Amino acid sequence: MSSIRTATKLDRDKIREVHLHAFSEDEAQVVATLASNLLSDETSPETFALVAEIDGTVVGHIAFSPVTFDTSQKLKGYILAPLAVTPNYQKRRIGAQLIQIGIEQLSKKGVNVLFVYGDPKYYGKFGFKAETATHYLPPYELQYPFGWLAIVMNEAGAAEQPLKVSCVASLSDPELW
Numbered sequence: 390m391s392s393i394r395t396a397t398k399l400d401r402d403k404i405r406e407v408h409l410h411a412f413s414e415d416e417a418q419v420v421a422t423l424a425s426n427l428l429s430d431e432t433s434p435e436t437f438a439l440v441a442e443i444d445g446t447v448v449g450h451i452a453f454s455p456v457t458f459d460t461s462q463k464l465k466g467y468i469l470a471p472l473a474v475t476p477n478y479q480k481r482r483i484g485a486q487l488i489q490i491g492i493e494q495l496s497k498k499g500v501n502v503l504f505v506y507g508d509p510k511y512y513g514k515f516g517f518k519a520e521t522a523t524h525y526l527p528p529y530e531l532q533y534p535f536g537w538l539a540i541v542m543n544e545a546g547a548a549e550q551p552l553k554v555s556c557v558a559s560l561s562d563p564e565l566w
């Protein structure tokens with residue numbers, strides 16, 4: 390059984406290792422660097438990360454960072470990125486635990502909507518929907534538009550026009566999208 394805790398900057402190298410092993414060679418460095426950069430992003434509200442440990446070894450990581458909207462100051466949004474579980478420990482619900490605990494924490498903070506840019510087959514299991522995300526424009530043009538997904542945690546008034554989403558410095562790179 391894995392235990393989940395908040396990540397700190399001391400976990401940086403272990404977190405990098407998880408991503409370097411989990412992602413394919415062409416993506417691994419970029420995602421590991423993103424995970425590392427997010428640990429240093431000083432944002433308000435806070436960027437935070439969770440790690441999953443088994444016998445003291447970090448085997449999973451997930452990060453959540455705040456987003457802003459062009460015309461709404463009231464709406465609170467976050468984005469989930471990145472997420473990885475070390476290959477030998479996959480398919481044991483570690484990814485699911487990291488997502489679910491993250492969603493619980495964000496929900497308690499009063500966050501209205503959580504975005505992710507990823508595989509709808511995986512994230513759909515946790516309630517993320519492309520339909521929900523159509524009310525929000527991603528920060529950059531997407532290579533895979535079907536991967537723009539969102540989940541509403543605390544209902545807020547729907548905007549008439551889609552709201553443009555902006556994200557933290559570490560994610561503000563068109564190459565990541």
Ligand SMILES: CC(C)(COP(=O)(O)OP(=O)(O)OC[C@H]1O[C@@H](n2cnc3c(N)ncnc32)[C@H](O)[C@@H]1OP(=O)(O)O)[C@@H](O)C(=O)NCCC(=O)NCCS
Nearest residue numbers: 411412472473474479480481482483484485507508510511
């Ligand atoms: C994607 C990833 C984080 C999943 O972690 P995991 O701990 O193996 O996932 P879980 O065991 O929690 O799986 C939860 C559910 O998703 C399913 N699932 C797991 N990987 C999946 C995938 N790649 N596609 C679709 N479904 C998947 C599981 O079968 C399980 O389904 P169930 O609830 O019906 O039993 C892990 O495979 C990984 O690190 N992959 C490489 C990096 C990556 O792709 N990250 C995500 C970027 S979008």
